[in-house]
Each structure stands twice: as C-alpha cells, then as structure tokens.
Amino acid sequence: MERSSRRQPAAGRLGSRGGRPRRSGGRPPAQLLLVLLMLLLPGPEAAAAAAAEGKECDKPCANGGRCQPGSGQCECQAGWVGDQCQHCGGRFRLTGSSGYVTDGPGHYKYKTKCTWLIEGMPNTILRLRFNHFATECSWDHLYVYDGDSVYAPLVAAFSGLIVPERDGNETIPEVVATSGYVLLHFFSDAAYNLTGFNITYNFDMCPNNCSGRGECKHSNGSNAVKCECSEHWKGEACDIPYCTDGCGYPARGQCNMNGTKGCSCNSGWQGPGCAVPVPANQSFWTREEYSSPKLPRASHKAVVNGNVMWVVGGYMFNHSDSRMVLAYDLVSEEWLALNSTVNSVEIRYGHSLALHENKIYMYGGKIDATGNVTNQLWVFHIHNESWVQVTPKAKEQYAVVGHSAHMVTLEDGSAVMLVIFGHCPLYGYISNVQEYNLGRYSLTTCLYFSVQFATINQIQAKTVY
Numbered sequence: 001m002e003r004s005s006r007r008q009p010a011a012g013r014l015g016s017r018g019g020r021p022r023r024s025g026g027r028p029p030a031q032l033l034l035v036l037l038m039l040l041l042p043g044p045e046a047a048a049a050a051a052a053e054g055k056e057c058d059k060p061c062a063n064g065g066r067c068q069p070g071s072g073q074c075e076c077q078a079g080w081v082g083d084q085c086q087h088c089g090g091r092f093r094l095t096g097s098s099g100y101v102t103d104g105p106g107h108y109k110y111k112t113k114c115t116w117l118i119e120g121m122p123n124t125i126l127r128l129r130f131n132h133f134a135t136e137c138s139w140d141h142l143y144v145y146d147g148d149s150v151y152a153p154l155v156a157a158f159s160g161l162i163v164p165e166r167d168g169n170e171t172i173p174e175v176v177a178t179s180g181y182v183l184l185h186f187f188s189d190a191a192y193n194l195t196g197f198n199i200t201y202n203f204d205m206c207p208n209n210c211s212g213r214g215e216c217k218h219s220n221g222s223n224a225v226k227c228e229c230s231e232h233w234k235g236e237a238c239d240i241p242y243c244t245d246g247c248g249y250p251a252r253g254q255c256n257m258n259g260t261k262g263c264s265c266n267s268g269w270q271g272p273g274c275a276v277p278v279p280a281n282q283s284f285w286t287r288e289e290y291s292s293p294k295l296p297r298a299s300h301k302a303v304v305n306g307n308v309m310w311v312v313g314g315y316m317f318n319h320s321d322s323r324m325v326l327a328y329d330l331v332s333e334e335w336l337a338l339n340s341t342v343n344s345v346e347i348r349y350g351h352s353l354a355l356h357e358n359k360i361y362m363y364g365g366k367i368d369a370t371g372n373v374t375n376q377l378w379v380f381h382i383h384n385e386s387w388v389q390v391t392p393k394a395k396e397q398y399a400v401v402g403h404s405a406h407m408v409t410l411e412d413g414s415a416v417m418l419v420i421f422g423h424c425p426l427y428g429y430i431s432n433v434q435e436y437n438l439g440r441y442s443l444t445t446c447l448y449f450s451v452q453f454a455t456i457n458q459i460q461a462k463t464v465y
C-alpha cells in the first residue's frame with residue numbers, strides 16, 4: 001500500500017476539461033481586484049502613466065509574467081511561481097499539437113509539485129522527447145501517465161540524469177502515449193535541486209521523427225504512424241544502417257540489400273561490417289532484431305541453458321501484459337511460446353537467478369504487487385515449465401533485493417548456491433553470504449569477514465570473485 005501511494009502522487013483528477021485551469025493557490029481578494037482594475041484600465045497611456053508612477057521589477061518576469069507597477073513584483077501566469085515567475089508550481093493545461101513542458105529556466109524549486117495535462121484528440125499518438133532532464137536521483141521524480149489522470153496507466157517515471165551517450169539526437173529518450181492525453185506530475189523534495197527538464201511533445205510524430213532518413217506516414221486503417229525509411233536504413237526510427245563499412249566488400253563480405261538488410265560475411269569473417277575474423281580476436285556486440293513488442297523490463301535476470309536464454313521477472317510498467325518468464329532461442333533467434341504455468345509466481349525484480357541441472361533457482365527480490373522484499377526460494381523446472389517453492393531449513397534467512405547468486409560445487413560433489421549480500425528492509429545493505437545446500441535443502445548464513453569465513457574456505461574447488 002505504501003508503495004502504491006508513492007506511485008500515485010496526490011494530483012487527483014484535473015478539473016473540468018473545458019474549463020479554465022485552476023489557480024494554484026488562493027489569492028487575496030484585494031489583489032484580485034487590482035488585477036481586474038488593471039485589466040479594465042484603457043489603452044497604453046494609462047499603462048505608461050502607471051509605470052511612471054510605479055516601481056519597475058528588478059529582474060524581468062519570465063513565462064508571460066507581468067511586472068506589477070504598484071509593487072514592483074512579477075504577477076505570474078497560472079502555474080508559475082517565483083520572484084521572476086521562473087518556477088513551475090501548479091497546474092498547466094496544454095492543448096497545442098506540439099509544445100514543451102518545463103519546470104522553468106535554471107534550477108527547479110525545493111518542495112514543489114507541478115502537473116501538466118496535455119490534451120489531444122482521443123486516440124492520437126503523443127510522443128514526448130526528453131531533451132533535457134536532471135533531477136536528484138531517487139528523490140525528485142517526474143511521472144508520465146497515458147491518460148488524463150493519475151488513474152491512467154503509468155508509462156514512465158524519471159529521476160536522475162539523462163545524459164546523451166554521444167553527441168547527436170538519436171539517444172534522446174522518447175515516451176509514447178496512445179490515449180491522446182498525457183498527464184505529467186513532477187515533485188521535488190526539500191533538499192537538493194538541479195536544472196530540471198525540458199520535454200517537447202508532438203502529436204502523430206514518428207520515433208525520432210525518422211531520424212531524417214525516412215518519411216513519417218499513417219499506416220493503413222489505423223491511427224498509428226510509421227517510418228518509411230529511405231534506402232539503406234532500417235529500424236522503427238530509421239536509425240540502423242543496413243550495413244557498416246560496406247561489409248568490407250569484396251574481401252570480407254557484401255551488403256545484402258534485399259533479404260536480411262545486413263551484411264553477408266564471407267567465410268572467415270563475422271560481426272558488424274564483417275570486420276572480426278573467425279575465430280574472433282576481440283569481443284564484439286551484435287544487435288538481434290525481432291518484432292515482438294511488449295518486452296521492455298528492468299532489473300530482471302537472465303540465464304542461458306543450452307540454446308535458450310531464460311529471462312525472469314523484472315520491473316514492468318504495463319501490468320496488464322506482465323509475463324514472469326520469457327525464453328529466447330539463441331539458434332532460431334526467436335522468442336518461444338511458453339505454457340502459462342510459468343506465470344504462477346508473483347512478479348518480482350531485483351531477485352537473483354542461478355542455474356543448476358536444468359533448474360533455475362530464484363531467490364529474494366521485491367514483489368511488485370505488494371512492494372515487499374521476499375526471502376522466497378523458487379525453483380523453475382525447465383522440463384515442465386513450472387515453478388515449485390522450496391522452504392529451506394534455516395535458522396536465519398534474509399529477505400534481500402539487489403543481491404547476486406552463484407552455484408558452486410563443493411569438494412564432496414554437492415552443489416550450493418551462494419546468495420551474496422543485497423539490501424534488506426530491516427538491516428539495510430548486508431554483508432552476509434547465505435548458503436543454500438541443494439542436496440540437503442538447508443540454508444546457512446555466514447557473515448562476510450567473520451569467524452564463519454571457514455564455511456567459505458570449504459569451497460576450495462571454486463572461487464567467487
């Protein structure tokens with residue numbers, strides 16, 4: 001409960017959609033009168049006269065704020081606060097087909113809450129680009145909802161720094177909403193402040209606007225827009241070249257323009273641009289391509305057993321499509337269909353996985369539905385795709401998240417799983433190693449740097465670094 005209340009910041013539903021945006025706070029009637037009076041004052045002469053009598057503002061008023069001659073203070077537009085109206089501090093309603101959302105120039109305010117509702121047409125695609133984002137990591141958050149309230153699906157939550165990996169425009173994160181509305185909610189705590197964010201949005205724009213290497217088109221019979229890439233470029237944002245270095249044609253390979261849209265390497269060569277010899281003299285990355293959506297997740301774990309990579313758990317935003325286990329066939333290069341029995345365990349993230357004899361041992365982690373850190377030990381039987389919970393005999397067992405686990409074979413041939421460190425809600429980060437003996441179904445805990453180090457010393461066959 002505590003967790004879900006954190007994830008649903010107290011923005012509530014915004015006011016009537018057609019109406020004026022609500023002011024952020026109550027204004028004394030006297031001041032309101034003054035504003036009305038000023039609005040009623042005719043012509044520029046009167047304004048000039050007032051300015052001549054009144055004080056000028058020390059610094060210019062930002063974001064459409066007006067200098068109040070009487071007081072020499074900025075009179076801010078709805079949503080903006082600060083002596084120069086330079087900070088967000090309320091609610092905004094945005095209706096254009098494109099625009100931007102920012103906390104204002106410079107550093108954001110301490111202890112602030114700002115909400116923006118971007119209103120489009122129902123079921124248009126709204127794409128947000130995070131051109132600049134810098135907030136205090138894990139304290140100051142921006143939440144993005146695909147809809148007009150905090151009850152709509154949460155599609156992203158940002159905190160910390162977004163630093164483009166390289167110069168250019170292809171690494172700017174984008175968030176897509178499909179409902180035609182986006183609600184953004186920002187809050188900062190009472191401590192540290194940073195430069196905040198500037199996020200642009202557009203309706204019916206393609207990923208990265210097709211990177212300048214294609215045309216953005218409505219696909220037939222749907223509201224979706226899609227890039228039609230120019231020749232030699234692929235990917236949903238037309239940001240992936242078919243081939244690099246011409247595949248070293250003719251010596252090392254050749255670009256396959258019609259089929260795989262990638263390099264076909266001559267024998268003896270592999271990798272991007274067919275630049276790596278077989279066998280490889282260096283490590284290299286390749287990017288597997290598949291058109292299976294609905295896979296994004298974070299803080300998951302993966303193990304490889306034979307030809308199959310098993311991806312288990314993780315943090316997912318889309319709860320209606322969360323799947324506990326995914327399996328990727330490394331040879332056929334496709335995601336496998338799994339029995340629904342793989343989903344019989346509650347989704348968790350920050351857990352550990354260790355593989356032993358066609359079984360995957362999963363320990364701990366944070367259960368997404370409750371926010372509880374668990375000490376559960378589950379065994380995934382690969383042969384029948386099902387989970388079995390194991391209750392180890394143990395004097396003391398720590399519920400941990402963010403730990404790691406390793407299978408080690410002892411000198412006597414028995415296998416143990418070492419669960420190393422982690423964070424537990426009760427004690428914080430712990431320096432304990434928990435040792436689960438697979439044969440004896442027992443779990444012992446030893447404190448790193450303690451007398452019980454002897455237990456670790458028994459593991460002479462293998463060393464864990």
Ligand SMILES: *[C@@H]1O[C@H](CO)[C@@H](O)[C@H](O)[C@H]1NC(C)=O
Pocket residue numbers: 100102104105106198199200
């Ligand atoms: C945010 O970005 C928009 C569009 O690029 C720009 O016009 C605006 O000045 C920026 N605002 C701030 C505070 O950086």
Ligand SMILES: *[C@@H]1O[C@H](CO)[C@@H](O)[C@H](O)[C@H]1NC(C)=O
Pocket residue numbers: 107108109110192193194
């Ligand atoms: C932001 O932090 C700076 C120091 O880092 C401080 O001087 C400034 O007053 C803060 N601004 C606001 C609006 O809280």
Ligand SMILES: *[C@@H]1O[C@H](CO)[C@@H](O)[C@H](O)[C@H]1NC(C)=O
Pocket residue numbers: 202205209212214215
């Ligand atoms: C997207 O790119 C097209 C040209 O490909 C350009 O005309 C358009 O202005 C761009 N849109 C935005 C929002 O940058």
Ligand SMILES: *[C@@H]1O[C@H](CO)[C@@H](O)[C@H](O)[C@H]1NC(C)=O
Pocket residue numbers: 167168169170208209210211212
């Ligand atoms: C990306 O940036 C490059 C230069 O940095 C520019 O030439 C190109 O037009 C940009 N592409 C898009 C889609 O904005």
Ligand SMILES: *[C@@H]1O[C@H](CO)[C@@H](O)[C@H](O)[C@H]1NC(C)=O
Pocket residue numbers: 219220
């Ligand atoms: C859309 O329809 C037109 C004509 O019906 C067809 O030529 C075109 O290939 C279709 N485009 C897509 C992306 O399916």
Ligand SMILES: *[C@@H]1O[C@H](CO)[C@@H](O)[C@H](O)[C@H]1NC(C)=O
Pocket residue numbers: 257258
């Ligand atoms: C690829 O297609 C083009 C035209 O569509 C054709 O001229 C060319 O021969 C084809 N290349 C191969 C390798 O099939």
Ligand SMILES: *[C@@H]1O[C@H](CO)[C@@H](O)[C@H](O)[C@H]1NC(C)=O
Pocket residue numbers: 275276277281282
């Ligand atoms: C690997 O071999 C290729 C081709 O012989 C060579 O160009 C490259 O420099 C080598 N890389 C390393 C790290 O030795």
Ligand SMILES: *[C@@H]1O[C@H](CO)[C@@H](O)[C@H](O)[C@H]1NC(C)=O
Pocket residue numbers: 146153155294318319320321
């Ligand atoms: C979540 O997944 C469901 C089922 O696949 C899908 O219908 C829905 O559009 C997804 N929601 C978002 C916000 O991606």
Ligand SMILES: *[C@@H]1O[C@H](CO)[C@@H](O)[C@H](O)[C@H]1NC(C)=O
Pocket residue numbers: 339340341384386
């Ligand atoms: C899924 O597992 C259940 C229980 O083991 C089994 O009865 C069922 O036949 C399996 N379904 C498929 C499609 O393998």
Ligand SMILES: *[C@@H]1O[C@H](CO)[C@@H](O)[C@H](O)[C@H]1NC(C)=O
Pocket residue numbers: 370372
């Ligand atoms: C989650 O933890 C709280 C506090 O430790 C406990 O009261 C609650 O029963 C737990 N919920 C579940 C589903 O285990």
Ligand SMILES: *[C@@H]1O[C@H](CO)[C@@H](O)[C@H](O)[C@H]1NC(C)=O
Pocket residue numbers: 341381384386388
């Ligand atoms: C799967 O196999 C394991 C061990 O062989 C067994 O304990 C478990 O009950 C099986 N699960 C199902 C659903 O058949």
